Amino acid sequence: MTDRVAEMSVKVPPLPVTGGTATDLVTPGRKGRGPLLLSRRDMVILALMAGIPAFIHIFFVWVPTILSVLLSFTSWNGIGGLDRIKVVGLKNYSDLVSIYQPFWPAVQHNLIWLGVFLLIATPIGMLFAVLLDKDLRGTRFYQSALYLPVVLSLAIVGFIAQLFYAPEQGLINNLLGTTGQNGQQLIDWLGNKSLNLWAVLVFASWRHIGYIMILYLAGLKGVDPTLREAAKVDGANEVQTFFRVVFPVMAPINIVILVITLIESLRAFDLVFIINKGLNGLELLSVLVTNNIIGEASRVGFGSAIAVVLLTISVGPIVLYLTRSQKGIGE
């Protein structure tokens, strides 16, 4: 990154060290003229301007991340002082995969969630973006309708889902005649273990598709129109143009979309928590973490071990995103 910046700036000879950071500072680029020295007061101001946000971010996000990893090798119920923390090695992890019953179902549900997002919701969102990119009359209306769910809190989405799936009062059972009343058969969309995850995923996708649609549409608007015209002149039809010309050009956005899809599937929490606190068929890794810290039995070490599993899976998409954004930063 910052090739251009680095090339234009000149390193300052080491100054009397004030706090370590001062020597790291390089002046703003002044091509062809001598280095512009910042006064010490300016450097202190700059150090504070970068240092305060960095401190808040590191202290509240990265310190707990590291503590999660460390605590995952310990046992602590949170009662009593920090001296009650006992190192137990890998015991939390071995308990997790062998004894703790909700673990494997949660892994499976996270994978299903990811599969539905990756193979169904994200491609639909991309398809909508491609169709809206044609700028038909009424595009604004279609676009607004599709991304409306994105501005809603997942708490509200959860409540709306219940208006659809409730056994007796829900829209779907009333339309299908499956309310369980008057001798009807009952479909318990949110209570039935083999149905509820899929029912929730419909509403999760409702929101995710709109999100992907906006992001992808923004990317499509940035594609050089002459590329499409050239493809048209060469006799390519629209489908060919998209897959052979537009999609490859969109590679950076495609990666962002992929990363967002992966991360959103790992973050999934709110909807299942609103619906039944993530039990009975709706277990997710994120819910298991919180279950171990709220409620009567607080198992700090064990909860941290689940968090580390979540962290380990997140590292892949995060690194993918960073390597891609690193290229872009210098632009």
Add this chain to the structure above:
Amino acid sequence: MSAATMPGGVPLNRKGIRWRRVALHAFLLAAALVWLLPLVWALYTSLRPYSDTATHGYVSFTGVLNFDNYVRAWNDAELIRYFVNTIIIVVPAVILTLLLASMAAFTLARFSWRFNLAMLMLFTAGNLLPPQVIITPLFRMYLILPFPKPLSDNGLLYDQYVGIILIHVAFQLGFCTFVLANYMKTLPKELTEAAVVDGAHTFQIYWKVIMPLVRPPLAALAVLEFTWIYNDFFWALLLMRTGSKLPITSALNNLKGQFFVDNNLIAAGSVIVAIPTLIVFFAAQRQFISGLSLGSTKG
């Protein structure tokens, strides 16, 4: 298909184009209606008296619509109190996030530091972490770490507005810094230089020269951050204990028991809570979209 795109097509081909266009409109219109259905259904349910739906069922059209459920949800659930709580959290959180992120972005974008890249990467990676990764130790830190009295009435970060505000700020800083730094890099270098030559110090350059120029991304981020922080209910769920201090989204969940059998009331409550974000949606659509696009397409 390829015939349709050939230049100088005969009327038959043009008919093909029009037919495809009609099909496309039909598809998009159907999709848009399906997308609106959940909200329309919530709105319809919320406007119907409970007695009406009890006798005729939810899938019925009796024509009786009124705001009784809204009045009941508003009064029974004391929604105003939770709205105030939300404002106490959202307003400082958005302002602090934008202020700190713009400062960090300014130092990263306008000056070349040895740790520029490391800091941007750390910010970006932190922003992508699932919040559940950090919640266990964070919960303990909030219970243990002392915090000065005027901002915290129990001397801790736990169960305090300031605790919720800080975690929002810490988490959102990454995204905002990233977007603002990318934007600031596009501003000409001469701007800063001219100000330096005129004897301005760095804070003046930041506040008087750069900040006025980054209003467009600031507006977009303000809209986006307002929506996100308003909508969040995870942090307050875990880091607040006192029920009367919860923000509106978390409170809504607690009130579910009260509304449990009454879908009309749940619908009314949901619509009330959705209204601020819907206003933002209609009033600041462009900022909302451009904010999201800035994060994904630049950098």
